[in-house]
Amino acid sequence: MSDTVLVLNSGSSSIKFGLFDISAAEPILLCKGLLDEHEANPRLVVKSPAGEDLFATRKEAPDADGGHLFAEVLAFIEERFGTHSLRAAGHRIVHGGPDYSGPVALTDEVTAKLAALTPLAPLHQPRSLAPVRALAAIRPELTQIACFDTAFHHGLAPPARRFAIPRRYEQRGVRRYGFHGLSFEYVAGRLAEIAPELVAKRSVIAHLGNGASLCALRHGRSVDTTMALTPLDGLVMGTRCGTIDPGVLLYLQQHEKMSVEQVQHLLYHESGLLGVSGISADMRTLLASGEVGAREAVDLFTFRAAQQVAMMATTLGGLDCLVFTGGIGEHAKEIRSAICERLGWLGVHIDAAANDAARERINSGGSAVDVFAIPTDEEMTIARHCAALIRERHVT
């Protein structure tokens, strides 16, 4: 009987999942899907690795305790892959705080510790932990494993990880943690396969999705990143502001008389592409729109992204390689070319035909910097970590 793990990736807009066979050295995807408990009509879609529809269901109303779609996923897995044995569920948990530098089995104590980090990732942490609780309720015997967005950046050192505030706050954990680590880890691994000669060089990976951040890497390790204590810092995002003068927050509270909750909502849910365009948080909608607001929002997005690539290049002492990934980075050729155009002075030049065709390598022959578009796979990173933990420590 083969062993499997069920991987759940709770992002800011939906829950993706994948079932992996972990019997071999490298996990093999058996099926994948989307689980949306948060809409008025919760839905579940399961596809084959090639993308063919296997199963879909839609409910009339959200479930009060939010668990029924998970029960349907487990029932589907049992019916379709009954010959496999489900060893664990692996979860993407956005914030691991100062304590977790790698995956960990989820006990009640660990889950409570992670829930206490909610103020540092209010958009994500509750959504990451909801599936843990839902699965624990319907399958208390199932081992659950947390894999953290922050873990890949655990080795960040000062000055990159330090804020210029009194040192006592740093001792209490107020510092740069960084996120999207499961994506950066996957893409760094792919890059090492595609261009092993670049591993020792100065690389920046741009994860541009609904949330967006940059990671500066050397020898496959994160040495700087644009997100910080929370996933609010850095790039302009779908609904998040990215880097902002902290005085704006004081002004909103003191002069606009906004509460802490109102400021939090403004910065996480109403800002970014949505706030600037007044139209949408979705890059596809903005690129298709002829409105001035849409054009200005896209322009701010690419301007800030290019500025911060240069910032990461400063940490690295130069730039040899730039990789685009995430929903926008993989699919929006206009965004890749606009960012690269602003980085021409750093020696970044792309080949228009390669960029239009979204080939893996998109730099022109004369470019000083190697440029790639590489699809990410956070679920695969989680499956690998779960398989390793199960093998090494016999956690199930």
Ligand SMILES: Nc1ncnc2c1ncn2[C@@H]1O[C@H](COP(=O)(O)OP(=O)(O)O)[C@@H](O)[C@H]1O
């Ligand atoms: N073909 C496309 N062209 C432009 N943008 C795209 C395309 N496909 C997806 N996107 C954008 O990718 C973003 C979502 O990225 P994704 O990485 O899937 O998000 P999440 O952070 O929820 O995982 C959205 O802004 C969406 O508009």
Ligand SMILES: CC(=O)OP(=O)(O)O
């Ligand atoms: C950390 C983060 O921003 O994640 P996502 O892109 O899934 O919202």
Ligand SMILES: [Mg+2]
């Ligand atoms: Mg994502």
